[in-house]
Amino acid sequence: MFTIDKYVVAESLEQAYELNQSKRNVIIGGMLWLKMGRKKIGTAIDLSSLGLNLIEEDEDSFKIGCMCTLRDIEVHSGLNNYFNDLISKSVEHIVGVQMRNMATVGGSIYSRFGFSDILTVLLSLNSYVELYKGGIVSLDEYVGMPLDRDILTRIIIKKDSRKVAYSCHRMSSTDFPVLACAVSNIGEKWNVVLGARPRKAKLAQFNLNESPKKEEIDLMISQIIDNSSFGTNYRGSKKYRQILADVLIRRNIEEITSGGNYAN
């Protein structure tokens, strides 16, 4: 269990940023993962009074404040209508409603967890993060950046009418996924994201037509699997994850091309 010397509800992002420059200080999101450690925190920084718990929708995009919970995005009618319940489907197996009422989107994305469902699905969308000092960065680029002391304030998802499908495999309900997979398609561009390999999610992009032939799909999948690093942990072996990757990518492509929907 961690310890906290001091707790500050930040009055401005500048104050939060200044406090966050000390390595002993930590921004508190849902704190569910942080709680599992033994960190001795100097100052815990709370962003909850900065209006960052809102989901804003305009003609071009959704802007999700970093303090929005996973439950907020799960039940948001605008997100669910636009993405055909994709976001809801991607988070509904994360532990339980109580936990999703606490875990924040900002905490999940900033931490770039290797087991993250939400990182996997957002990478398949046209997503960006808004950093207090660093400005707007594509999520794909952000995933490759080291953890730093900047503050992730919002996640932006651009509306570009892409088709998306998500599926994952869990050994038991509510556990971490053994593998998570999201596929999206816009025009001839296909994005395939594999998460929980068990490493942080990785995006692969291909150009194929909107209704690819079986041979083209086979080739794409074998290239993705060959170029992705899979690991072994007590949830599954590297080989098992490779086999799962083949199945989940294929299902997601089929869902997109046929308009079907696989129960997860």
Added chain:
Amino acid sequence: MQIKLWINDKEFNDDISPDTILIDYIRFKGYLSVKRGCETSNCGLCTVMLEGKPILSCSTLTVRANGLHVKTIEGLQKEAEEFGGFLADEGAEQCGFCSPGFIMNVLSIKNELQNPTENEIKKYLEGNLCRCTGYMGQLRAIKKFLSKED
């Protein structure tokens, strides 16, 4: 640090350490229905409502409840007793250790979902583990309880 919060509509003002966890604070105040289970945010035993939403008190800092209202089953006795009758009728309880957290989440279903399907009920309760019952009796009890509410 100084906090003010309400547990079951009773006001508390205290000077607490910033790393005090809500379950410890609540139990110290005498609300012993809130049970300590896994402490890894998985079992749902410690469920309370914060501003009407179910959360895990084992994973919440008490300072996060500053200025807010917490409900435990002691504050919802009438509803809990009524649902408890349905559980008893279905033989859906054995050791009962998970029941307070479970009932809090069932009452949250009632508040949040309208005419939930069986699948929606199951999904809502995925975060409440019970090692005794196998869930079927509980599910029957919930369906009868919610349909009565309609």
